[in-house]
Amino acid sequence: MATLAADLRTIWQLTMGRVRGSSHAERLENFYSPQAANYDAFRKKMHHGRDELFQMIDIPDGGTWIDLGAGTGENLERIGPRINSLKSVHLVDLSESLLDVANARCKSRGWSHVTTNFADVTTFSRSQGTADVVTFSYALTMIPNWFEAIDQAMRLLKPGGVIGIVDFYISRKFPTGGRRKHAWFIRSFWPTWFANDNVFLNSDHLPYLTSQFEMVRLLEREGSLPLIPLLKVPHYIFIGRKPINNLSNVVQNPSTSSIV
Helix, strand or coil: CHHHHHHHHHHHHHHHCCCCCCCHHHHHHHHHHHHHHHHHHHHCCCCCCHHHHHHHCCCCCCCEEEEECCCCCCHHHHCHHHHHHCCEEEEEECCHHHHHHHHHHHHHHCCCCEEEEECCCCCCCCCCCCEEEEEEECCHHHCCCHHHHHHHHHHHEEEEEEEEEEEECCCCCCCCCCCCCCCHHHHHHHHHHHHCCCCCCCCCHHHHHHHHCEEEEEEEEEEEECCEEEEEEEEEEEEEECCCCCCCCCCCCHHHEEEC
């Protein structure tokens, strides 16, 4: 009953709450601070594909991982013991309430090589060199200038480094390259429903990602939402690699795409 009550409070916040603030950081904090305690438990029921993404990503021993829009740092749990083989991990977010949870998590686990960063992911940088892996987990749809976030991820990655993303999306009306095509209702209803919470489903995520990175893996799927069992929202899992030679864009290989 306690879990159901917490979920109902979160759904009320998602559907009826007004997001206030004059800046993106203020709006994020206003939106997430009432949900921080129940954030992980609730999102497990709606953020599908995260376990798959972090199990598929090759994280090298002694490497550096940057998780942009990291929230509570729950993604650290998803890579299991591999986290101990990393040299450094950087969690970046603009919600102090969620980063407080992340700090408590790292302290309780003894992860001294993990740092939290209160920063805008579109401008976050580090002076200690580039990263082996950069990830976004249901973060791009919360970032107004999502394309700048992707561009910054490209700058943060070393040549040959890996980007991994899982997020909600909608298809273009006329998708190309064998991509999934969503019906008019899906393309119309979900962007309107999510926009109430400043979550913006976009049909240009995948075209932009595949134009910038060498595509390693792409899965296009649908998943249910808590207490709304009859409707499913589309999500994708994208794994790409920063070209070693940035003078040419990516040649896409349709055989690496999966529609399930």
